[in-house]
Amino acid sequence: MATAMFRRFRTWLFNDQPDPAAYHGPHQRPRESTRTRPWWAVMCLSGVDYFSTLGYQPGIAAVAAGSLAPIATLVLVxxxxxxxxxxxxxVAAVSPHGAGSIRMLEKLLPRWNGKxxxxxxxxxxCTDFMITITLSSADAATHLVDNPVMPMHGTGAKLWITFGLITLLAAVFLKGFREAIALAVFLVPIYLALNMAVMVVGFQQILAHPEFxxxxxxxxxxQHSNPWMALLLAIVVFPKLALGMSGYETEVSVMTQIHPGSTAGGGSATKAAHDVVDGADPSDTTQSAGRGRDHPGKADHHSVAGKHGAVAGRIRGAxxxxxxAAAIMAVMLxxxxxxxxxxxxxxxxxxxxEANGRALAYVAHEYMGPVFGSAYDLSTILILWFAGASALAGMLNLVPRYLPRYGMAPEWTRAVRPLILVFTLVAFIIAWIFDADVDAQGGAYATGVLVLMTSAALAVTLSARxxxxxxxxxxxxxxxAVFLYTTIANVVERPDxxxxxxxxxxxxxxxxxxxxxxxxxxxxxxxxRADSALRASMVAAQGHAIQLIPHNPDPSDADEDYREKLMTERLSHALVEDADVWFVEVKLRDPSDFSDKVSLVSRTVGSHRVIHVDGSSVPTCLAGVALWIRDETGVPPDLYLEWSSGSPIRNYLRFLLWGQGQTASMVHEILRRAVPDDAARPVVHVM
Incomplete structure (x- = not known):
């Protein structure tokens, strides 16, 4: 009984984990069942973090700038x-697959530097997104605890309420992404409408009482008799208001949820779509995986045209x-x-x-009565709680796109629900460390936001060039330069x-x-994939054992070089004269890559047959070629390797960082892990 329950739980936990070969990297192919939404619905989810800053931004501006707060806010806008x-x-045009500005910088920086x-x-x-979850939940708890109608002053009440709100947020996402968007579409219009009502009443009071x-x-x-000095001071204090710019990276990270809509018009978006789809991105796995197809057919051309239209529609929606979202917040702020x-x-x-951290709520209670004020408090609590939803959605889009692809996280991190549980646990720890204190978390939140915006601006600058x-x-x-100044000023002001x-x-x-x-x-x-000539050779060799000899690729090598290599291996390993020998040459691409999509190309040099393969790791490619030949011929091949000279630790580090080193032992270990059955495993001979 317990085993069956555990199996059901495991199935539920991992049932959304995509096949790594089909759903891989930043251009992952959406499943047939994936449902996209109108852009305005996605805006409600991705923008909830941005809109929720109305809960605390006016107060931050007033504390930071005093009477200059409206002018400093104008600078922010x-x-x-x-x-x-x-x-x-x-960013939305150049990186429309939800990978954001980070993907743009990755493409601009080569190899390990980019990684x-x-x-x-x-x-x-993660700093930005995790602190968004904990800070917003803590701020929602503050609004609940400080509500004048039902104040709660128990010891630790705010921390436990924060824990409860984080748990509820996780529960919504465990239920499903569709439910999260539906809740956002319900909460955001109500919250914006209530804020608009508070501001209308506020301006009525200002007009009715000129003394304000x-x-x-x-x-x-x-305080500021010189208007130019006042403007300069507003610019100086503007970085303290930087939280009013949060949410943009989240919006582009979830843009894959946008329904493409009509594909007509939108020239710049269509051109961007062609640039993206036609670009030879090595990590793009949306291309056809059919084996042995050397030329695209009609279906491929229709598929590419469909991708152009879908990407262009998504860009326009984003x-x-x-x-x-920017226009709404400009007016609201x-x-x-x-x-x-x-x-x-x-x-x-x-x-x-009474207005600390809840300026608009103070106005609502003061000028619109306790009933409306409590309704406003409730909407603010809900929107602040759900602000973590956009952050959680952003992390669920970003983390599986990079870490598993780099081999820097287990494959299960491609599944959504385990990640939700991990992020929830981390949020609990952060909330506990900071004791759900909003001010203590503000510096880290602003730092994360500003560093991401600065890197995005730099990526766009390089992209435009x-x-x-x-x-x-x-x-x-x-x-x-403006974002860099803002980031530095924020770090100096809040080094924590x-x-x-x-x-x-x-x-x-x-x-x-x-x-x-x-x-x-x-x-x-x-x-x-293998070329047609190599596949034909393997068909002819079915039922026969093939001998594989690795050889360093060198275009200048002639028949004599291969003959000498073969003679050495025959003397070392007692190879028979009529052995079916193939040389294997591995040309390293980017050794910082983890996963490989490889193509096998056969050629003949004199009387010797050679398999050429490009990849990120010599041992991985050799093991992959051996297993492919086993599958094609039905007989495990033999590999003839040499021990690497030098320190084993040094050679292992060379393998990890540069894709070559410790070759013999790593090929054997890769094959051992991939094929537990000794009889079905290719045999490695080492001299």
Whole structure:
């Protein structure tokens, strides 16, 4: 009984894990059953983090800038509309498969440099997303505890409420992504409507009582008599308001959920789609996996045309989503800052004040009564709680796209539900460490957001330059400089943030490389194709054992070189004269890659037959070729190898980092793990 229950639980836990060969890397192919949604519905989920900042952003602006809060907020809005929005509209066009700006930098940086850069950025992304979950849940708990109608002052109440909210969030995602989007579509319009009502009433109060506006202008002119100095000060304090730009990386990471819609029109999106689909991206596994097809047929041309249309539609939907979310928040942030700055006494924003961390809620209770105020509190609590949904969705899209592909996480991390449980456990630990304190987590949150935005701006700058758009490249370079200034200013102001982010980065790096070492002896070939001549040779050799001799690839090698190599192996291993011998040459591509899609090409040099293969690891390719020949001929082949000279540890590190070294022992170990049955396993002979 217990065993059957465990089996059912395991099936439920892993039933959404994709086949690595078919659903692999940042261009993973969506399943037939995957349901996409209209762009506005996806905006509700991805934008919930962005919209939820209304719960605390006006208060942050008031504390940071005082009477200058509306002007500093205007600077924030201008940077958002003129900087962040164009950057992420470009990201959506160039990286429409949900891999975000991180994928753009990965393609621009070669080999291990790109992998390490991605791991560092994933560390900052996890900082951003995990702190979003814990900070938003803690802020929701704060609103619940501080509600004037039903205050809760029990010891540890806020921490336990935070735990409960995180658990509820995980439960929604364990139920399914469709349910998460449905809940977001329900919560977001209500929350935005209630905020709009509060702001309308706030402006009515300002118009009805001119003393509010007079008091603010007097304070402004008294404290900042020089308007240019006031503007400069607003620019200086603007980085403290950076949380008002959160959510953009999440929006592009979940854009694969957008229904393509109509494929007509949209010239720039269509051109971007052609660039993406036609680009020779080695990690793109959406190409046909049919064996031995050397030329595309009609079906392939129709498939490519369909991909162009789907990608173009997705890009248009993502750009609409980004633009509408930015426009809504631009209006909301400006209006909320004006209303709260003019209507709330400055002392109420301070720690312990009634408006601390809940400025708009204070206005709702003060001017619209306890019933509406409590309704507003409830909507704020729900939206802050669900703000973690966009962060969780972002991590569920990003982590499986990179770490398993790098061999830096187990294959089960491609499944959604186990990842949800892991992220939930990490969120519990973070909430417990910070005791659900919103202010203590704010620095790390802002640091993660700003580093991601700076890296995105840099990636877009390099991309614009690569696409031959120098003027745009200069413009995006200026945006990069603004984000870099904002990041540095934030780190100087809140050094605790970079320390917390550094812990995330180090954890990602250590866990990733430990996993790479653990998985090094896996057979890492996801697709293997052979040319027609080689397949015909294997058909002719069915029932016969083939002898494989590795040979260093060198285009200048002549028949004599192969003859000498064969003579050496015959003397060392007593090979018979009529043995069916094939030489195998492995040309290394990018040794930092983990999984391989390899093609076998046969050629003849004099009287010697050679199999040429490109791959990221010599031992993996040799093992893969041996197993393919076994499957084709029905007889396990023999491999004749030599011991690597030098230190075993040094050779093993060469294998891990550069794909060659410790060849004989690694080929044997890869085959042993892949084929437990000794009789069915290719035989490795070592001299």
């Amino acid at each position: 201008l940077v958002t509309l003129c900087g962040a929005l164009p950057v992420y509209r470009w 390490i850069a991605v791991l560092v950025l994933l560390g900052f992304a 506006l007079a008091g603010w202008t007097t304070a402004l002119t008294t 750009r609409k989503m980004l633009t509408l 400006l209006c909320s800052s004006m209303v709260t700055t003019l209507l709330i006494p400055p002392q109420e924003f301070a720690a312990g004040g 690569h696409h031959g758009r120098p003027r745009l490249a200069w413009g995006y370079g200026l945006v990069t 943030g970079i320390k917390i982010a550094a812990v995330f980065v180090v954890c990602i790096l250590v866990i990733s490389f430990a996993s790479r070492v653990w998985r090094a002896s896996e057979l890492r070939i996801t697709d293997l």
